[in-house]
Structures are given as structure tokens and as C-alpha cells.
Amino acid sequence: MPKISGNEIRRGNIIEHNGGLxxxxxTDHVxxxxxxxxxxxxxxxxxxGSKLNERFRSADKVERVRLEQKDQQFLYETDGMFTFMDTESFEQIELPADLLGEARPFLQDGMTVTIEYYGEEALNVTLPEKVTCTIAETEPVVKGQTAANSYKPAVLDNGVRVMVPPFVGEGEAIVVNTETFEYVERA
Structure with missing residues (x-):
């Protein structure tokens, strides 16, 4: 694994430090x-998931780790465990549901996700950036209320609350960003 100096650490980099990943x-350069x-x-x-604040000088050397990324298909959930299948080798892997964190409700049957591996250990599951969902409930569309840049609350079919423009009604399919939980566009 390549060693980098402490001032080369960037947001999103994965490093080996104090025996952990x-x-x-x-990052702030001071x-x-x-x-x-x-x-x-x-x-x-x-x-x-624990957090740590650390100071690195340019003379400090740290191991930068590269994770292997594999696209895998979500199959089903059983007792808090998700089962994914490798789309090339058809091998199946079970991972705990908490790896997805807050984005868990956006996982849909048959969805292709990216799983990051360190050796044989799965560390992270990333959903596609945009997912199509259906609005389960929201306030009715009011005519003439489109001039202002206002949003109204809506509940999606997966139970997640998002803010949507006033022209979007119940039963409509919309595209939601899975990182920010924000409305993107109509589907």
C-alpha cells in the first residue's frame, strides 16, 4: 500500500491508522x-463508526488504503441481514442492514449497489445516487401556487419524508437523491 504524507490526506481518502481503517x-489545513x-x-x-480528530504534520507518513469495488445486486432481507449477489460470479454474500445507515429505506428489490471490500471484508454499501420513489401522501395540488419557490412536505412509499414542489401530487413517481434525501425531478 502506498504511503502518503500527512498533508496529502483528502476528504474521502481511506487510511490505516492506529491499527484500524x-x-x-x-480535512482542514492549518x-x-x-x-x-x-x-x-x-x-x-x-x-x-467511531470518530476521531487527528493532527497530521507533513513529515507524518500514513498508509493509504484502496478498497476494491464490486457491483452487486440486492436479493432479499432476512432478520436484519441483506443478501447480495455478485453479478459476474453469482456468489451470494450476507451483510448487516446497518451498513446502509439512513439510506436503508431506498434499497429496492433487484437494485444494483456498489460494495467496497478490504480483502474479503465488506466495509461499505453505496446505493445509486438517484432512486425513483412514489409519493404516498402529500397536500393536494393548489392552482396558482407555483410562482414562489416553495416546497411542501411529502411521505414516500418507503416512509421517508422529503420536501417536494407544490405541483407534485400523490401517486406520482419522483426521483430522489439518496445522499441528501432531496427531490430531484419527476420520474
């Missing part, structure tokens, strides 16, 4: 009036 959530510059890095543990 950490992802850089936020140049104090006295002393040398350093990178203030907020790290999140990929295995247990």
Missing part, C-alpha cells in the same frame, strides 16, 4: 503563526 470525513503547518483531519472508523 479510517475514512477522512473532513498554518499557525508559530510552528509548522498541519492537517486537522476528522476520521471515521469504517468498522465500528
Amino acid at each position: 479510517w475514512v477522512a470525513v473532513k 498554518k499557525p503563526g508559530k510552528g509548522g503547518a498541519f492537517a486537522q483531519v476528522e476520521l471515521k472508523n469504517l468498522r465500528n
Whole structure:
């Protein structure tokens, strides 16, 4: 694995630090009036989710880890475990549902997701950026209320609450961003 200096750590980089695998959530480069510059890095543990704030000087060397990414298809859920199938080798893998975090309701049958592996260990599941959902309930469409840049609350078929434009009604299919949980467009 390549070693990088402490000031080369960027947001999204995965490093090996203190015997664990950490992802850089936020980095700030600080140049104090006295002393040398350093990178203030907020790290999140990929295995247990704990957070850590660490200072890295340019002289500090850290191991940068590259994860292998595989596209896999979601099959079914059983007792809090998701079953995915490799689309090339047709091997199946079971992963805990909490790997998806808040994006869990957007997982749909047959959806292709990206799973990141460190060796044989699955560390992260990433959903497609945009998912099509149906609006289960929202306020009715009011004529003439489209001039202002206003949004109204809506509940999707998967139970997630989002804000939608006033012209969108119940039963309509919309596209939702799975990272920000925001309305993108009509489907």
C-alpha cells in the first residue's frame, strides 16, 4: 500500500491508522503563526463508526488504503441481514442492514449497489445516487401556487419524508437523491 504524507490526506481518502481503517470525513489545513503547518483531519472508523480528530504534520507518513469495488445486486432481507449477489460470479454474500445507515429505506428489490471490500471484508454499501420513489401522501395540488419557490412536505412509499414542489401530487413517481434525501425531478 502506498504511503502518503500527512498533508496529502483528502476528504474521502481511506487510511490505516492506529491499527484500524479510517475514512477522512473532513480535512482542514492549518498554518499557525508559530510552528509548522498541519492537517486537522476528522476520521471515521469504517468498522465500528467511531470518530476521531487527528493532527497530521507533513513529515507524518500514513498508509493509504484502496478498497476494491464490486457491483452487486440486492436479493432479499432476512432478520436484519441483506443478501447480495455478485453479478459476474453469482456468489451470494450476507451483510448487516446497518451498513446502509439512513439510506436503508431506498434499497429496492433487484437494485444494483456498489460494495467496497478490504480483502474479503465488506466495509461499505453505496446505493445509486438517484432512486425513483412514489409519493404516498402529500397536500393536494393548489392552482396558482407555483410562482414562489416553495416546497411542501411529502411521505414516500418507503416512509421517508422529503420536501417536494407544490405541483407534485400523490401517486406520482419522483426521483430522489439518496445522499441528501432531496427531490430531484419527476420520474
